[in-house]
Each structure stands twice: as C-alpha cells, then as structure tokens.
Amino acid sequence: MHIAKTSILIILLHLITVSAVLAQMERERSVVNPKVDAFWTPTLITQATTHHLAARNLNVTIMHSFGIATSNVVRDFFGFDNVQNVRLGLDLGLTDRWSVGVGRSSQLNVVDIRTKYALFQQDKSDKTPVSISLKGDLGIVTQENRRPLEDDISTQASVVISRKFNDTFSLQVNPMYAHFNYLNTTGTYDLFSLGIGSSVQLSNRFALTAEYYPVVGDRVEGTNNAFSLGLNIQTGGHVFQLFFTSSEWHLEQYVLANNDNQFWAGDFRFGFNVNRIFGL
Known part of the structure; x- marks a missing residue:
C-alpha cells in the first residue's frame, strides 16, 4: 500500500512538472512573435485606428470640442466659452x-452604434507587415425635427490599414464611405474619403498625432477637407x-459632411478626448 501511494505521488508530481513546463513553453512561444500596436487608442482623434480593446475590456470615452479659437478671442476666450459638441461613449x-x-453626441443629439473587427494584425517578425481592420457606424439623429425616422439615419464604413514603421512613427490610411438619408443642405448624400492618420511617439508617455480627411469626388456644398493635430498623453489607466x-x-x-472650416486659414478649435480602460 505504501509503495502504491508513493507511486501515485510520483506520477502526480511528474504530471504537475510536465504541465508547468508545457505552460512555460506555451508562454515562450506566445511572445516569440508578438503583435505590434501602431496606436494607443481605438480612435486617433476622430478617425478609427487599428488599435483593439482586449476581450472583456471596456473603454469609456469623453470627447469634447469648443468654438473657433481665433474668432472673438477675448469675448469667447479662445473658443472655450463656446462648447460645440460633447460625445460620451x-x-x-x-x-x-x-x-x-x-455613444451619444450633444450636437443634434446623435446616437451612434459602431463595431470594429481586426482582419490582420501586424507582428514583430513582419510576417504580417500591416494591420487591417473593418469598421462600421450607424448614426441616428434623436433631436426633435418632425422628420421621419429614416431621414435621421446615417451610415459609415471603412477599411483601416496601418503600419508601425519603427519605435517612433506609425501611419494609417482609412478609405471610407459615408451615406446620409437626409442632409439639410445641397450636394451629394454619398461621400468617399481616403483618410490619413499618423503618430510620432516622443516617449512612453507622449505622442504627436495628425489626421486628414480628403473627400474624393462629389462633396456637400460649402464643405472643406478636415484636418487635426493632437498630443496624446499616456498616464497608465x-x-x-x-x-x-x-x-x-x-x-x-459627420466630419466628412459638415466641416465648413479651413484649418490652415486659422479656422481651428481646441478639443480633447479622455479614454479610460476598465477590465471586466
């Protein structure tokens, strides 16, 4: 009986040891060719990126924009007295x-529902040299306007392609299509753009960002291509x-359909996004 107990104990110890070794080998294999993340957040400034949340992670966002900084500088205090739009997401x-x-935006009380899926993710070995994600968005104007519901719906779809070239520089292109069932202006209801975004990482905590929305083909009358410059600050959570x-x-x-200002002519405003990740 004593020998049998000893044999069982040896077998159990052996199994535990083998399991631990296999688990360690699995962990080592998992970091041999890790994924490369070109950006820190799911949204660069307003454009979607190829950054994805981990499973069961919740990202709470507050997006805020103010009035034109160069218009009535003293009266509006560089636009800070003129809150233009707030989105909670x-x-x-x-x-x-x-x-x-x-999410919900205060402008027109737009409620948006969106989804994003990663087709490919860049890896360290460059076996997969780029990340490619598909993103879709449905927007619904909930502000009372006496229009039928279908007139308040807009949709957007994009293919986001990014590459992190080195420890500092990342670039993405974002071909996108947007459709509005109704616009209170003249021009097309179908919009195409080849969005461009970039990030220059200054340190582990700071990165400069930029994005551009060149509309390709027909546009809404009176609109201009949107441009943004930003600074990301990583604080941990x-x-x-x-x-x-x-x-x-x-x-x-809405950036494609409603931007009537020109950044380089001085028609720019200040804004900020706050991203907070919670593990569920």
Whole structure:
C-alpha cells in the first residue's frame, strides 16, 4: 500500500512538472512573435485606428470640442466659452479582435452604434507587415425635427490599414464611405474619403498625432477637407488626447459632411478626448 501511494505521488508530481513546463513553453512561444500596436487608442482623434480593446475590456470615452479659437478671442476666450459638441461613449472588447460601441453626441443629439473587427494584425517578425481592420457606424439623429425616422439615419464604413514603421512613427490610411438619408443642405448624400492618420511617439508617455480627411469626388456644398493635430498623453489607466481641429464633430461621417472650416486659414478649435480602460 505504501509503495502504491508513493507511486501515485510520483506520477502526480511528474504530471504537475510536465504541465508547468508545457505552460512555460506555451508562454515562450506566445511572445516569440508578438503583435505590434501602431496606436494607443481605438480612435486617433476622430478617425478609427487599428488599435483593439482586449476581450472583456471596456473603454469609456469623453470627447469634447469648443468654438473657433481665433474668432472673438477675448469675448469667447479662445473658443472655450463656446462648447460645440460633447460625445460620451462606451466600447467593449468582445474578443481581442472584435469590439462594439455606443455613444451619444450633444450636437443634434446623435446616437451612434459602431463595431470594429481586426482582419490582420501586424507582428514583430513582419510576417504580417500591416494591420487591417473593418469598421462600421450607424448614426441616428434623436433631436426633435418632425422628420421621419429614416431621414435621421446615417451610415459609415471603412477599411483601416496601418503600419508601425519603427519605435517612433506609425501611419494609417482609412478609405471610407459615408451615406446620409437626409442632409439639410445641397450636394451629394454619398461621400468617399481616403483618410490619413499618423503618430510620432516622443516617449512612453507622449505622442504627436495628425489626421486628414480628403473627400474624393462629389462633396456637400460649402464643405472643406478636415484636418487635426493632437498630443496624446499616456498616464497608465488613462490616455488624454489634446488637439486642434477644424471640425466640431467626433463621428467620421459627420466630419466628412459638415466641416465648413479651413484649418490652415486659422479656422481651428481646441478639443480633447479622455479614454479610460476598465477590465471586466
């Protein structure tokens, strides 16, 4: 009996040891070719990025834009007295590749529902040299306007392609399509853009960002291509994004359809985004 007990104990110890070794080997294999993340947040400034939330992680966002900084500087205190738009949003990582989100903007009381899925993710070995994500957004104007519901709906779809070239520089292109069932202006209801975004990492805590929305083909009458410059500040649990932008909107389809200002002509405003990650 004593020998049998000893044999069972040896077998159990052996199994535990083998399991530990296999687990260690698995961990070592998992970090042999890690994924490369070009950006710190799911949204660069207003454009979607290829950054994805981990499964069961919740990103709470506050997006805020003010009035034109160069208009009535003293009276409006560089635009800070003129709140243009605030968006509150929640995004949840369903898997490490797929997330869903919902938000509400104070401008027109737009409620948006969005989703993003990673087709490919850049890795350290360059076997997969770029990250490619698909992103879709549905916007609904909930402000009372006596229009039928279908007129208040807008949609947006994009393919986000990014690459982190080195420890400092990342670049993305963002071909996108936006459609509005109704616009209170003249021009097309279908918009195409080849969005461009970039990040220059200054340190582990600071990064400069920029994004541009060149509309390709027909545009809404009186609108201009939107441009933004920003500074990201990483504080651990938060990422603060401070930026100057020509658009008061935080939703891509509305940036394409409603930007009537020109950044380099001095028509820019200050804004900020706050990102806070919670593990569920």
